[in-house]
Amino acid sequence: MAAQTIPRACSNSLPLPSRPNPxxxxxxxxxxxxxxxxxxxxxxxxxxxxxxxxxxxxxVDKLLQLPFSQQ
Structure with missing residues (x-):
């Protein structure tokens, strides 16, 4: 009997910064x-x-112009 594999779910979410940008x-x-x-x-x-x-x-324009690491 063949072992069934369980598909793994991948997450596309990005890590949230510890402090949100003001x-x-x-x-x-x-x-x-x-x-x-x-x-x-x-x-x-x-x-x-x-x-x-x-x-x-x-x-919004200012926020979009920030480097991703500061958002």
């Missing part, structure tokens, strides 16, 4: 503010949302 927390905060402001639709709030999106974009 930019990740800042991005989370920008997302939270944008979600909280979804209900309003005045021209002032639209301008505020666009500024919030720009801030979010800037943070």
């Amino acid at each position: 930019l990740v927390s800042e991005i989370d905060e920008h997302l939270k503010r944008l979600r909280d402001s979804e209900a309003t639709s005045t021209s002032l709030s639209i301008s505020h949302k666009l500024n919030g999106l720009q801030d979010l974009y800037d943070c």
Whole structure:
């Protein structure tokens, strides 16, 4: 009788840094503010949302430009 082999599962996950980058927390905060402001639709709030999106974009851009070891 032949022995059955059990397939091994490989993990593609990457090790997490011991301390998350502060930019990740800042991005989370920008997302939270944008979600909280979804209900309003005045021209002032639209301008505020666009500024919030720009801030979010800037943070994500900074995070993506970091070397992988610092992310």
